[in-house]
Structure formats: structure tokens, C-alpha cells
Amino acid sequence: MLKGMPFGPLLLPPLLRIAIRNVWRNRRRSLLTVLALFLGIGILVSVRSLLSGLQATLRDEVVLSQTGALQVHRVGFLNSVSFSLELDLPADDVFLAKITAVPGVKVASPRISFPGMANANDTTAFAVFTGIDPRREFEVCPRRAELISVGAMLAQSGPASTILSHDLARLIGVAIGERATLLANDKDGVLNAIDLNYVGMYGQAHMPPPEKKFGFVPLAMAQEVLRMGPRATEIVVAIDKLDDAEKLKPLVQAAVGPTYEVTSWRDVAAFVEDTIAIQNIVLDVLGGIFLLVALLGIANTMFMSVSERIREIGTMMAVGVRRWQILTLFLLEAMLIGVSGALLGAVVGSCWVLYLGSKGMLLRAGIFDKPLHVHPTIGPGYVLSVVALAALGAVLAALLPSLRASRLRPVEALDSL
Amino acid sequence: MRLFLLALRNLMRNKRRTLLTALAIFIGAAALVVLQGFAKSLLDVMVDIIVLSKSGAIQVHRRDHIGSDNPLKLTMPHDPALVARILSVPGITAVAPQIGFEGVISNGSEAAVLKALAIDPAVEYTVCTKRLTNLTLGSRALGAGQRHEREVLISKPLADSLGAKQGSTLVVQSAGPHAPLNALDLEVVGFLPIRHFSESKRQATVTLSFAQELLSMKGEVTAYIVGVSNLDEVDQIAARLRTALGSDYDVRSWYDLDTRTREATNNYRYALGFVAVVLFVLVAAGCINTMLMSVYERVREIGTMLAVGVRRWQVMLLFLWEAVALGLFGGLGGSAAGYLLVRWLGWRGVTLRPPGGELTIIRPNVGFGFLCAVVGFAVVSTVLAALYPARKAARLRPVDALRAT
Numbered sequence: 001m002l003k004g005m006p007f008g009p010l011l012l013p014p015l016l017r018i019a020i021r022n023v024w025r026n027r028r029r030s031l032l033t034v035l036a037l038f039l040g041i042g043i044l045v046s047v048r049s050l051l052s053g054l055q056a057t058l059r060d061e062v063v064l065s066q067t068g069a070l071q072v073h074r075v076g077f078l079n080s081v082s083f084s085l086e087l088d089l090p091a092d093d094v095f096l097a098k099i100t101a102v103p104g105v106k107v108a109s110p111r112i113s114f115p116g117m118a119n120a121n122d123t124t125a126f127a128v129f130t131g132i133d134p135r136r137e138f139e140v141c142p143r144r145a146e147l148i149s150v151g152a153m154l155a156q157s158g159p160a161s162t163i164l165s166h167d168l169a170r171l172i173g174v175a176i177g178e179r180a181t182l183l184a185n186d187k188d189g190v191l192n193a194i195d196l197n198y199v200g201m202y203g204q205a206h207m208p209p210p211e212k213k214f215g216f217v218p219l220a221m222a223q224e225v226l227r228m229g230p231r232a233t234e235i236v237v238a239i240d241k242l243d244d245a246e247k248l249k250p251l252v253q254a255a256v257g258p259t260y261e262v263t264s265w266r267d268v269a270a271f272v273e274d275t276i277a278i279q280n281i282v283l284d285v286l287g288g289i290f291l292l293v294a295l296l297g298i299a300n301t302m303f304m305s306v307s308e309r310i311r312e313i314g315t316m317m318a319v320g321v322r323r324w325q326i327l328t329l330f331l332l333e334a335m336l337i338g339v340s341g342a343l344l345g346a347v348v349g350s351c352w353v354l355y356l357g358s359k360g361m362l363l364r365a366g367i368f369d370k371p372l373h374v375h376p377t378i379g380p381g382y383v384l385s386v387v388a389l390a391a392l393g394a395v396l397a398a399l400l401p402s403l404r405a406s407r408l409r410p411v412e413a414l415d416s417l
Numbered sequence: 418m419r420l421f422l423l424a425l426r427n428l429m430r431n432k433r434r435t436l437l438t439a440l441a442i443f444i445g446a447a448a449l450v451v452l453q454g455f456a457k458s459l460l461d462v463m464v465d466i467i468v469l470s471k472s473g474a475i476q477v478h479r480r481d482h483i484g485s486d487n488p489l490k491l492t493m494p495h496d497p498a499l500v501a502r503i504l505s506v507p508g509i510t511a512v513a514p515q516i517g518f519e520g521v522i523s524n525g526s527e528a529a530v531l532k533a534l535a536i537d538p539a540v541e542y543t544v545c546t547k548r549l550t551n552l553t554l555g556s557r558a559l560g561a562g563q564r565h566e567r568e569v570l571i572s573k574p575l576a577d578s579l580g581a582k583q584g585s586t587l588v589v590q591s592a593g594p595h596a597p598l599n600a601l602d603l604e605v606v607g608f609l610p611i612r613h614f615s616e617s618k619r620q621a622t623v624t625l626s627f628a629q630e631l632l633s634m635k636g637e638v639t640a641y642i643v644g645v646s647n648l649d650e651v652d653q654i655a656a657r658l659r660t661a662l663g664s665d666y667d668v669r670s671w672y673d674l675d676t677r678t679r680e681a682t683n684n685y686r687y688a689l690g691f692v693a694v695v696l697f698v699l700v701a702a703g704c705i706n707t708m709l710m711s712v713y714e715r716v717r718e719i720g721t722m723l724a725v726g727v728r729r730w731q732v733m734l735l736f737l738w739e740a741v742a743l744g745l746f747g748g749l750g751g752s753a754a755g756y757l758l759v760r761w762l763g764w765r766g767v768t769l770r771p772p773g774g775e776l777t778i779i780r781p782n783v784g785f786g787f788l789c790a791v792v793g794f795a796v797v798s799t800v801l802a803a804l805y806p807a808r809k810a811a812r813l814r815p816v817d818a819l820r821a822t
Contacts, residue, residue, distance in 0.1 A: 029706060036702035043695050079577060084527065115530055126519065126530050171486050286692060289448045290699060296441040297703040303433055304710050 015325060019332035026305070030337055033301045037341025037394075038348070040294040041386055044287045045349030049378035051283060053357065055276045057372050059242070059265075062272050065143035067265045068109070068236035069245045070252055072099065075261045077233065085114065085187045089260055091219070091232035102251045104240050109136035110232035112222045116184035118164065118215060120172040120198075127168050127213040129182065131222025131232070140238040151176040151200035160221045162196040166203050167212040174198045182217060186227040194225045291390060294341070295397040302334050302401035313405050314413025323406045330402035331395050338394025342387040353378050420731060424738035427711070435743065438707045442747025442799065443754065445696040446791050450755025452692065454762070454781035456685050459769075462779050463678055464648070468671050470547035473513070473642030475655050476674060477503065478667045482639060489518060489594040492637040493666070495629075503641060506661050508654040511543035511644035516628045516637075520591030522571070522621065524579045531575075531589065533621045535628030544644040548622075555583065556607020559624055566630075569603040571621040572611055581605050589623070593632030601631050693794065700795075701802035704743065708736060708806035719810050720818025733811035740803030741796055748795025752788045759783050 023030045063069060074087040089095070091110035099108040112131035117124050134154040138145055145153060148163060155161045162180065174180050176198060183193045196217060223229065239248055245264040253262040266273055306313075313326060356376045428435045468474050482491040493499065495514055503512045516535040521528050538560020542549050549558045552570065559568055569587065571579075581587055583605055590600040603623065611618055629635050645654050651670045659668045672679040712719070719732060763780040 028709065032702055032706040032709070036699050036706075039698050039702070040695070079574070084578070115528075126521070128530070286448075286452075289444060290695060293441045293444055293696065293699040293703070296437055296444070297699075297706060300434060300437040300703060300707060303437065 015329055016332055019329055019336055022305070022309075022329075023333050023336050029301055029304070033297050033337050034341040034344065036297045037294045037338060037390060038345040040290040041342045041345030041390060042349040042352075043345075044290055044386060045346055045378060045383060046352060046376075048283060048287075048382060049349075049353040049357070049376040050374070051279055052378065053374040053376035054372075055279065056377070057374050058275070059272055061143065061372065062269045063141075063242060063265045065141055065147060067268045068140045069239045069242055069265055070237040070249060071263050071268065072108075072235040072237065072252065072256055073233070073261050073263070075259060078261065078263065085226060085228070085233065088112075088228065088231045088233050089235065090230065091235065092230040095256075096235070098255045099235065099237060099252055102248065102255050104244055104248050105252065106238040106240055107136050107139040109133055109140040109236045109238070110219060110234070111137070111236060112219065112226065112228065112231075112233045114184055114222065114226060114233075116182055116225075118168060118172050118180050118182060120174045120178065120180040123172045124183075125168060125171045125213060127165075127215055129184070129215050129217055129222065131217050131219040133219045137236075140236045147203050148200045149203060151198075153200060154216060154218050155199070160194060160196045160218065161199040163200040163202050163216040164198060165212060165214045166201055168215055169198065169201055171213065176201065182215075182221075182225060184225050186225070188227075190227075192225045192227065194221055196221070287386075291393055295338075295390075295393045298334055298337055298394050299397040299401065301337070302330060302398045303404075305333070306330065306401045306405045309405075310408065310413045310416045313408055314410045314416075317408070317410040318414065327402050327406035330405050331398055334394045334398030334402070335391055338397075339387065339391045342390035346383045346387050350378060350383055420735050421738045421742070424735055425742055427715075427735075428739055428742055431711070434707055434710070435746075438703055439743055439747035439750070441700050441703045442744060442795050443751035445700050446748045446751025446795050447755035447758070448696065448751075449689075449693060449791050449794075450752055450783055450788065451758055451781075452689060453787050454755070454759035454783040455767075455779075456689070457783065458763075458779045458781045460678075460682055460685060462777055463681065464671070466547070466551075467675055467678055468648065469545055470551040471545065472671045472674050473544045474645040474648060474651050475509075475643040475658060475668060475670050477641040477643065477658070477662065478639065478669075480665055480667045482667060483669075487594065488639065489632065489634070492594070492634065492639050493641070495625075495636050495638045500641070502661060503643060503658065506654065506658045508645050508647065508650060509643055509658065510646050511540070513537055513540040513544045513642050514625060514638040515541075515640040515642055516625060516632070516634065517639055518591055518628060518632060520589050520631075522575070522579070522587055522589050524581060524585070524587055527579055529575060529579065530619055531621055532617050532619050533589070533591075533623055533628070535623050535625045537625040544642050551610070553608040553610050559606070559622060565604075566624050566626045567601070567603050568606045568627075569621050569623050570607045570609050571605060572618050573608045574611060574618045575621070576605065576608055583607065589621075589631065591631055593634055596633035599631050599633070601627065603627070697794070697798045701798055704740065704799050704802035705806060707743075708740065708803045709809070711739070712736070712806045712810045715810075716813065716818050716821045719813050720815050720821070723813065723815040724819060729811040733807045736807035736810050737800055737803055740799040740807070744796035744799035745792065747799075748792040751795070752791045755791075756783060756788055 072089065074089050077084070077087040096108045096110070099105060110133060114129055114131070116127060116129045118127050119125075132154070138153070149166070151163075154163060162182065164174070164180070169175075172180060178198055180196055180198050181193055182196055183191055185191055202214075202216065217225075219232065223231070237252060239245060242265075245266065249262050249264050253260075256262065316326065317323070353376045360373050360375050362373060477493070479491040479493050482488050485491055500512050500514075503509060514537055518533050518535070520531050520533060522531040523529070536548070536559065538558070542558075552558065553573055556570065559570060569589070571581065571587070576582075579587065585605045586602050587605060588600050588602045590598060592598045609620055609622065611620075625638070629637070643658070645651055651672075655668050655670045659666075662668065672682070722732060723729070759781045763782050766778045766780055768778050
């Protein structure tokens with residue numbers, strides 16, 4: 001009975017064996033139906049993983065080069081635009097230790113953002129400066145280092161150094177290794193100055209708006225020029241697992257007390273989440289349409305299959321096969337086609353994704369000034385649910401033709417050509 | 418024509434099969450139309466916000482002004498003759514002068530760096546019509562009501578941080594290209610909403626005459642913004658303007674200035690193309706299957722046709738006509754259904770929030786050209802898919818075909 005099939009006499013329930021034989025009997029037609037599902041699912045899996053990779057990169061890019069996972073400010077600081085130095089917080093080891101004592105927190109890095117003027121070659125430019133603790137900062141925002149296009153990082157110790165944005169450095173006409181003066185008003189409005197060694201250029205020309213003129217100095221220098229003592233305007237916190245940010249937020253809040261406000265990267269960069277949500281909805285809708293179109297193919301194939309085999313069905317009924325068995329037989333055939341197409345698509349798609357993921361790919365995205373490294377990834381949950389959905393869909397698509405087959409009257413069926 | 422009628426009759430012979438195949442095409446076409454309706458109108462809203470409330474359709478600067486270390490040194494005359502030269506270019510409807518400058522704004526105790534834009538209220542709103550309304554509730558546009566030069570609109574966050582209310586007085590300091598640092602005071606008449614994370618929070622809008630006084634730039638401006646009659650032709654109009662003004666001027670269209678939106682537009686085109694290709698493949702697979710079926714069913718019939726003298730190319734054409742009819746049927750139906758859905762959504766209005774922005778109502782709409790393109794695409798897809806089955810039918814040998822069961 002199973003001669004000519006590549007499966008051999010497997011120990012399968014008889015109905016399933018007949019279903020396999022029937023699918024195999026019309027290889028070309030089955031293959032084309034399977035192919036449609038294979039392509040649909042394969043493309044869906046590939047796009048999903050590419051998008052997941054892109055979304056993860058986008059998130060990392062924002063978190064690891066700008067916001068950090070969590071941020072601590074004095075209450076009211078975030079609504080202020082004018083860099084109020086009054087709204088500061090302690091940055092001594094005791095206060096930082098309170099934050100790092102929270103389980104799951106890796107590092108806490110204090111920063112001071114302040115407006116100042118950079119002066120060199122008799123040219124002065126307004127700019128926004130950020131005082132950072134070089135060692136801690138690059139643990140909190142490791143991607144920042146990649147943005148330094150020329151020169152080196154700020155030195156942890158030794159003579160005062162500065163990193164300037166491309167536009168700022170060009171404006172005041174300094175080259176790497178030359179000196180510039182930083183002027184800034186302290187809390188009392190007194191203008192103080194400090195000499196800095198320009199060691200690195202941040203970013204490239206044509207940075208995206210809004211801020212193009214900015215620089216970084218070591219935290220100690222910022223504290224000195226602003227006469228602030230061991231204080232800062234924000235503390236950026238790195239955590240072990242980025243997904244835990246929302247869980248750790250209240251814990252850190254409890255550790256620092258109500259005078260300070262803890263935010264997560266989701267609060268500061270809400271647009272990342274918005275973008276991801278919209279992309280996911282669009283892809284789900286499109287995936288549904290792809291699946292629907294492929295499943296219509298299955299319905300069509302099953303209708304053809306039923307009308308071809310009317311006499312055969314009549315014979316089966318005449319020799320005592322029950323109606324529910326006929327129904328199951330056709331549903332099984334549809335499911336075989338659905339599952340094999342979906343599985344094939346999922347496996348090939350996943351393999352391709354794994355290959356791309358291990359290699360990584362470079363993409364350009366509008367709002368970033370450098371190409372992004374994207375590692376496509378896909379979870380087994382998504383693949384499994386897509387395959388399950390395809391199998392279920394195949395059964396649903398085959399329901400009408402199968403019901404038709406199971407309701408044939410044997411006498412009339414045997415009588416048809 | 419007779420062949421086409423025959424093809425139609427063949428399709429009707431197996432109505433359910435035809436219907437299912439056409440349904441796949443129908444869904445694909447409807448999906449493309451709705452996708453286009455949504456995405457295009459979303460992009461149009463984005464472009465409208467930029468063009469009508471920020472940049473104008475085209476901007477003219479003195480050559481090298483953009484990217485200059487000292488942009489205020491590269492100015493243009495504030496001159497009716499130059500305005501008339503720009504306005505004489507066909508397609509240009511309005512021109513307004515501007516000065517962009519940086520300075521410091523303060524309330525006496527606190528100060529903040531400022532990016533200011535100076536506009537001429539008398540003509541600005543003919544180009545950027547939305548500048549009149551793109552304000553927070555209760556604000557007054559510059560130049561509305563009693564004319565008064567010392568007015569400022571500042572961004573809401575900046576105002577909050579300076580504790581400025583409507584009616585407060587603030588001081589702006591800046592230095593002109595040929596003048597020392599100067600300071601003038603201003604009355605706050607309203608607030609600019611910040612809609613997108615990439616917008617600067619340190620914005621303010623002042624009147625042109627105020628900026629010219631502050632910076633000692635009488636008779637000078639840094640930019641002319643230009644309104645056009647048809648935004649789709651902005652490239653051609655910009656090119657004509659470039660020729661008219663010569664090489665001393667730098668003419669850029671809105672999307673040269675806003676790379677983010679240009680990028681979004683391009684990304685959308687790629688995405689739509691990709692979706693279309695995937696749908697094509699899926700629909701084609703279904704179509705090949707159906708056509709192969711009907712070839713196998715009709716082997717004897719094809720044999721008879723060949724035996725009574727129907728030419729091979731006619732047999733091939735018959736099957737291709739069937740594909741054309743299928744594609745037309747599904748494509749027309751799908752486009753029509755998609756169009757109705759889009760019109761309904763457009764009539765209702767869809768509220769959504771662009772990433773990082775504010776709630777916006779978009780009214781999806783889709784052009785007649787796109788509908789035609791979708792129908793054409795559906796027909797081409799089905800014909801391509803039918804090529805193989807049709808060739809197979811045309812190559813049957815009459816004797817063998819007649820012998821087949």
C-alpha cells in the first residue's frame with residue numbers, strides 16, 4: 001500500500017498513513033501549496049527577526065550611548081531646561097554606595113550638565129558641557145566610546161582634558177592636542193575659567209539636531225569650575241539586565257529617598273518604545289495577511305482534491321468507512337500540507353536568521369550618525385506560534401471541503417464520473 | 418475577443434475555484450491599497466507639519482551660509498527686488514524673510530541658551546500657515562492683535578524653566594555680525610509646543626524687526642522661505658529657482674533640510690515594495706496551482722481543440738486570457754474594497770501617535786493612480802504565474818491528449 005513512498009511502512013495510524021499517501025499522490029499540487037506557505041512563513045520569520053534585531057539595536061543605541069538604564073535627579077530637574085545648578089544631588093561615595101547596594105545595579109555614574117563657553121584662538125562659542133567620571137561613564141554608556149571619531153577618551157587623572165563635538169571644535173578652531181579654555185558661571189553667578197587639553201573629537205560632521213555644540217570634561221574639573229564640591233546634577237545607573245529596568249526603578253527610588261526622582265530609559269526615550277510598538281503592530285497585520293493568502297491556496301487545493309476523488313470517497317463509504325473518518329482524513333491532509341510548509345519555512349528562515357545573527361549586519365538608520373550593527377534574533381516562542389497558527393489555519397481552511405466530502409451520499413458519489 | 422469570451426466561460430465553469438483564487442488576489446490588492454492609504458497620509462501629515470509650520474517648501478540662503486562657522490556674516494539683502502525675483506518663478510506662491518540666530522535668554526536671575534527664529538508677521542503666515550495655530554492653547558501669534566515688535570513666543574519647557582508666564586518680560590542677549598553684545602527685552606505672548614524628541618527645547622520666535630535691531634542687521638536677512646503651489650513639484654520648482662537666482666544663492670527644498678523625514682519616506686517606499694513582492698509570490702503560487710489544475714482537467718478538450726485546427730498560440734492565449742480575467746476580477750474587486758475602506762477611514766479620521774510625537778488625526782486617502790497600479794500589478798502577477806501552465810497546455814500533442822482520460 002505504501003509502495004513508492006519515501007517513508008516506508010511506518011507505524012502510523014491508518015488514517016494518517018492514507019493522508020500522507022494522498023498528499024504524496026499529487027506531488028506537484030501539494031508542493032505548490034506547501035511552497036506558498038513555506039515562502040510566507042519563511043519571509044515572516046526572517047522579517048520578524050530582522051526587526052527584533054533592529055529594535056534591540058535601537059534600544060541599545062539609546063541606552064548604551066545616551067541615557068543609561070536608570071537616571072537619578074533631584075525632583076524638578078527634568079522639567080527644567082536652564083541647567084539649574086541648584087537642583088543638584090550628592091555624588092560622594094556614600095550616596096553612590098546607596099545606589100550600588102541595590103541588587104542588580106552594576107555602576108552609578110555621576111554627571112553634571114552645564115552651559116559654558118569654550119574659547120580658543122580668540123573665538124568663543126556657547127556650548128553645553130557635561131562633566132563625567134571617565135571610568136564609570138564608559139561602564140554606564142559603553143557605546144559612547146564608539147562615538148569618539150578622532151583622538152582618545154578623557155584621562156582619569158593627570159592634566160585636565162576635554163572631548164569636544166565636531167562642530168564646536170571646528171567653530172573655535174582647535175586641533176587634537178591643542179588647548180582650549182572653558183568658562184562657566186558657578187551657582188553664585190561668578191564666571192570661572194579652566195584650561196583644558198583637547199584630546200578627542202565626538203561624532204562627525206552633520207550630527208542630527210538639536211544640539212551640535214557640546215563637550216565633555218572630567219567630573220572633577222566640572223566640580224572645580226562650578227565650585228560645586230562633591231555634587232552632581234544627575235546620576236546614571238547601569239544594571240545587570242536591561243529588561244529589569246522597570247523592576248529596579250522602585251528599589252533605587254527607595255534607596256535614594258523622595259527628594260530625588262528615579263526614571264528609567266523608557267521614561268526618557270519614550271519614542272523608542274512607541275516606534276517598536278508601531279512596527280510590531282504593522283508586522284503582525286501583514287503577517288496575518290500573508291498567512292491568509294497562503295491558506296486560501298490550501299482551501300483551493302482541498303476543494304480540487306475532494307472533487308477529483310468523489311468516486312473514491314463513495315467507495316470508502318460503501319466499504320464501511322465512517323463519515324467522521326472521511327472528515328478527519330481530509331483535515332489531516334490539509335494539516336500535513338500546512339505543517340510541512342510552515343515547518344519548512346520556519347526552519348529555513350531560522351537557519352538564515354542564525355547565520356545572519358552570528359555574522360551581524362550593518363544598517364543605516366536615519367536618526368543615527370553612524371551605521372548600526374544589527375544581529376537578527378528570533379525566539380522559539382514566535383516560531384512555534386507561527387507554525388501552530390499555520391496548522392490551525394490549514395485545518396480551518398480545509399473545513400468546508402472536508403465537510404463536503406464527508407456529507408457525500410455513497411450512491412451518488414459512486415455514480416459520478 | 419472570441420478567445421477572451423471563451424476564457425471567461427472557462428472560468429465560470431468552476432466558480433468556486435475561480436472565486437477562491439480571485440479572493441487571494443482580492444485580499445492582496447486590498448491590503449496594498451489600505452497600507453498605502455494609511456502610510457501615505459501619515460507621511461503627508463508629517464510633511465505638512467514640517468512645510469507649513471517650520472521650514473516652508475523651499476529655503477534660500479546666501480551660498481555657504483548653512484554650515485558656516487559664523488552664519489550671520491553671510492546674509493542677503495532684505496530687498497523687495499530680490500523677493501520679486503523669487504516670486505517671478507512659476508509655481509512659487511509666497512516668500513517670507515527670516516533671520517536665525519543664537520543668544521541667551523534670561524529672566525534676570527536665570528539664563529538659558531536660545532535658538533531664535535525671527536519672522537516677519539506681515540508675510541510669514543502666507544508661507545507657513547500653521548505657524549499661526551501651532552501654539553499652545555491661549556497663546557497669541559506674533560503680530561496678531563495690536564502690532565508690537567517686542568514680542569516673543571518661546572518653547573513651553575524653556576518658559577517653565579524661566580518661570581515665564583504670558584505677559585512676562587524676558588531679556589534676550591546676542592551679538593550681531595558687525596556689532597558688540599546687545600540686550601533687549603521682550604514680552605512673552607505665547608508658547609511653542611515641543612512635539613518631537615528631536616526638536617530643540619530652546620526655541621523662540623521673535624519678529625524680524627526686533628532681530629534686526631538686536632543684531633544691528635537693518636536691511637539684512639539670513640533666509641527666505643518659499644511656499645509653492647504644488648508640493649509634489651517641489652524639485653522642479655527648486656531647480657527653476659536655482660537657475661533664476663544664480664550661484665550666489667543656496668536653494669534647498671524641505672527634504673534637503675530635513676533628512677529624518679526624507680529617510681522615513683524612503684523607508685516606507687522600500688517597505689511597500691517588499692510587501693508587494695511577498696504578496697505577488699504568494700498570489701502567484703496559488704494562481705499557478707489553479708491554472709495547472711485546469712490544464713490537467715482539460716487535456717482531452719485541448720487535444721480536441723488542437724485536432725480541429727486551433728493553433729498552439731491560441732491555446733496559450735486562451736489560458737493567458739483566463740489569467741488576465743482572474744487578475745482583473747481580483748485586482749479590481751480588491752482595489753475597490755480597499756478604496757472604500759480607506760475612504761471610510763478617511764471620513765471617520767484615525768487618531769494615532771507618531772513615535773515621540775503628539776496625537777494626530779490622519780485622514781487616509783489614496784490616489785486613483787495607485788489604484789490603477791494595483792490592478793495592473795495584479796494582472797501582471799497572474800499572467801506571469803500562468804505562463805508556465807499555459808505553455809504546458811500549448812505544447813500538448815493532440816494524439817496523446819485525445820487518448821488521455
